[in-house]
Amino acid sequence: MRRLAASIFAITLLAHLPATRVIATSSITDHSATMPTSASRAVVDGLVFATPLNQFRAARSRAKRTHRWLITTTDGCSAPLVGSSGQSFNFRVACERHDLAYANYSALSRLSLGVDWNPELRAAVDNQFQRDLQESCIRRRHSERLRCDAWTVVFFHAVRIAAGP
Numbered sequence: 087m088r089r090l091a092a093s094i095f096a097i098t099l100l101a102h103l104p105a106t107r108v109i110a111t112s113s114i115t116d117h118s119a120t121m122p123t124s125a126s127r128a129v130v131d132g133l134v135f136a137t138p139l140n141q142f143r144a145a146r147s148r149a150k151r152t153h154r155w156l157i158t159t160t161d162g163c164s165a166p167l168v169g170s171s172g173q174s175f176n177f178r179v180a181c182e183r184h185d186l187a188y189a190n191y192s193a194l195s196r197l198s199l200g201v202d203w204n205p206e207l208r209a210a211v212d213n214q215f216q217r218d219l220q221e222s223c224i225r226r227r228h229s230e231r232l233r234c235d236a237w238t239v240v241f242f243h244a245v246r247i248a249a250g251p
Contacts, residue, residue, distance in 0.1 A: 180218035
């Protein structure tokens, strides 16, 4: 069952890659680069919990080159009307990391690869999201920071209420 689920996951990923990437991927003999394994959680954990926010995009790019199975698609912050940024805030990178966490942990859980996408893990991911949002506000002027911090509360609670495993 695991092999079937892993194969379906890999085929789905390959179907969404441009043709040139599909050809390059098919010639790789190291399947750990193209298919997730039980060690894949460490890769996601490192990106989500151990990488400083200001280094996340570069680390994600490096990880994607090494681990082609990594899901990196994002819509930024899918906040209706507000989007990813405003006059006093820019939460784009925090939302990108949050999207990566939700997509990869839930995929690894579905494939039974050492991840239990449960309320505790979701809370840990959402709490990291809140810390990332707060970090995005730190370098703002005082008047902007107060508004940015208020948006942090809104975004965090919206995720806690609307999203879920």
